[in-house]
Amino acid sequence: MLVAIDSSTETASLALARDGKVLADVSWRCGQNHSVELLPHLTQLLGEASVSIKDTSGIIVAKGPGSFNGLRVGLSTAKGLAFSLGIPIIGISSLEMEAYRHAETGLPICPIFNAGRGEIATALYRKKDDGWHKLAPEHITTVDALSTETTEKTIFCGEYVATIARQLKAKLKEKAVIAPDRMRSAVSLIELAKPRIGAGDYDDPATLQPIYLRRPAITKPKRRQKYTNGDSK
Numbered sequence: 001m002l003v004a005i006d007s008s009t010e011t012a013s014l015a016l017a018r019d020g021k022v023l024a025d026v027s028w029r030c031g032q033n034h035s036v037e038l039l040p041h042l043t044q045l046l047g048e049a050s051v052s053i054k055d056t057s058g059i060i061v062a063k064g065p066g067s068f069n070g071l072r073v074g075l076s077t078a079k080g081l082a083f084s085l086g087i088p089i090i091g092i093s094s095l096e097m098e099a100y101r102h103a104e105t106g107l108p109i110c111p112i113f114n115a116g117r118g119e120i121a122t123a124l125y126r127k128k129d130d131g132w133h134k135l136a137p138e139h140i141t142t143v144d145a146l147s148t149e150t151t152e153k154t155i156f157c158g159e160y161v162a163t164i165a166r167q168l169k170a171k172l173k174e175k176a177v178i179a180p181d182r183m184r185s186a187v188s189l190i191e192l193a194k195p196r197i198g199a200g201d202y203d204d205p206a207t208l209q210p211i212y213l214r215r216p217a218i219t220k221p222k223r224r225q226k227y228t229n230g231d232s233k
Contacts, residue, residue: 001055002193003081004186007034007074008066009113011159014042014215015186016049022190024049026112027183033074042077056085058202060193062186063091064139064211065113065121071131071210074122079205088202090193095123095138098158100188102179103127107155108135114160120144121213124154132192137167140213155179 001023004015012034015025024045030037046053063080064071075091082089098111108126115121120143124136140151150172157179161168168176173197196202 002058002060002190002197003040003053003056004060004189005042005074005078006062006094006097006184006186006189007038007077008062008064008097009070009159010067011183012038012041012070012074013044013184014038015190016045016051016061016186017190018051022187023051025185025187027185029183031183032067032069034070036069038073038077044219049225053081054085054215056087058083058193058197059089060186060189061089061091062094062097062189063208065213066094066095066210067145068212069106071212075208075210079208082205089205089208090196090201091203091208092189092192093123093138095121095158096125096134096192097186097188098184099123099125101185102131102155103132105155107153107177109155109157110146111148112146112156112158112161112164114163115214118142120146120160120164138211138213143167144171148168153177159183176203 001018008012010031012030013027016023023194026045059078059082061074095111099109102109110122110124113121119140121140123138126133126135153175155177156168162181
């Protein structure tokens with residue numbers, strides 16, 4: 001049985017599959033509550049499918065970009081299962097997962113996540129006759145820059161697209177196809193992982209790292225004030 005985990009953003013998703021068949025899946029809005037909601041949802045999903053976590057033969061996890069907290073929770077959960085059960089793990093880009101459900105359109109697909117500071121995280125994918133392709137890697141940019149780079153009709157997807165849809169339409173006109181705002185499903189992770197599973201191409205759980213694109217903002221501690229009598233505070 002394969003277990004797929006996505007906790008990249010304020011939307012989270014889990015899926016279970018065996019022999020190419022999805023046993024159960026769930027997606028929900030978790031906000032910033034990944035650490036308290038992910039494992040209870042996984043336990044519930046296993047119960048609904050009448051399977052045990054010990055039946056797991058492989059873990060697939062969305063590795064970002066996304067929220068720092070969400071990615072930490074998802075990756076640590078996936079790695080913990082991989083280590084404890086002695087099973088392989090595969091990390092898949094969260095943007096690729098977002099884009100894949102629109103693969104059959106044949107159009108370029110541009111998934112977009114909010115990167116904060118007026119910027120967006122994005123990449124570009126397309127399914128052609130010879131398979132699924134990454135046309136542009138994960139990177140941080142702006143709506144203006146992305147619009148300038150878009151030269152053909154493109155599908156824009158992701159939970160943040162609704163926020164910037166008006167900007168995209170104003171700049172790109174008919175070239176901007178805005179996908180409906182639907183929650184991601186971890187089932188896409190399973191589909192994307194199939195070629196790698198078939199090739200035995202797994203990640204090392206000890207070295208698998210999230211794709212952050214930007215380091216978290218950390219507040220520097222205040223410098224301790226020194227006093228003339230030698231005491232410090």
